[in-house]
Amino acid sequence: MSMSQAGSAARGSVKRDAVVEAATRAFLTHGYEASSMDAIAADANVSKRTVYNHFPGKRELFQAVVSGLYKDFQSDGGQSLLRHEQPPEQALPVFLRSLLAHMGRPEVRGLLRLVIAEHQRFPELSQDYLEGGKSQAYALLDSYIAAQHTRGRLNAPEPHVVATQLLGGMKEVLFWPTMLGLTITADPERVIADSVAALIRTYGTAPLSGSAGSKG
Helix, strand or coil: CCCHHHHHHHHHHHHHHHHHHHHHHHHHHHCCCCCHHHHHHHCCCHHHHHHHHHCCCCHHHHHHHHHHHHHHCHHHHHHHHCCCCCCCCHHHHHHHCCCCEEEEHHHHHHHHHHHHHHHHCCHHHHHHHHHHHHHHHHHHHHHHHHHHHHHHCCCCCHHHHHHHHHHHHHHHHHHHHHHCCCCCCCCHHHHHHHHHHHHHHHHEECCCCCCCCCCC
């Protein structure tokens, strides 16, 4: 690639990022249906043609917004959040803290509210959210649990079932109340520790060896 081509690609990437950022603001402020490609182009300070050069339509732009919000959990970079060589009592609390911080972001909560509010008219948004967002975090956890089963640390032949139980229990206490505007009274660290300890008690093949069970 020549220097001029590299420079052009870099400028294209900057413009694409600006469009995705503008779309994120538009969708979370005005909703999906009320956000126009014209307004998004104007906010990004690019032409409408530039927007369509990167995104054929509004759905593709929405998919890019979801992907951008969940980029930390995508497989190419998310492996650092769950190190397979570490046992569950070490690796899982780190992952759960990262996931909890992610779910606490206003943009992430806003995205889910958007999907819930508009799924009757645009059911495809639910699919895009699940495939491009939520499933990324689950895939990381599924892969980790499967690896621990292979290593003999967990007896978990159905990793997704275990992942669902772990995340479902934590979210029920620490996430879903915030979606209803309720105040969280539970200590997140205690919830995480208890959740990990419960998983190891149920699926572990050896006694607890780390800090996850020390608070329980």
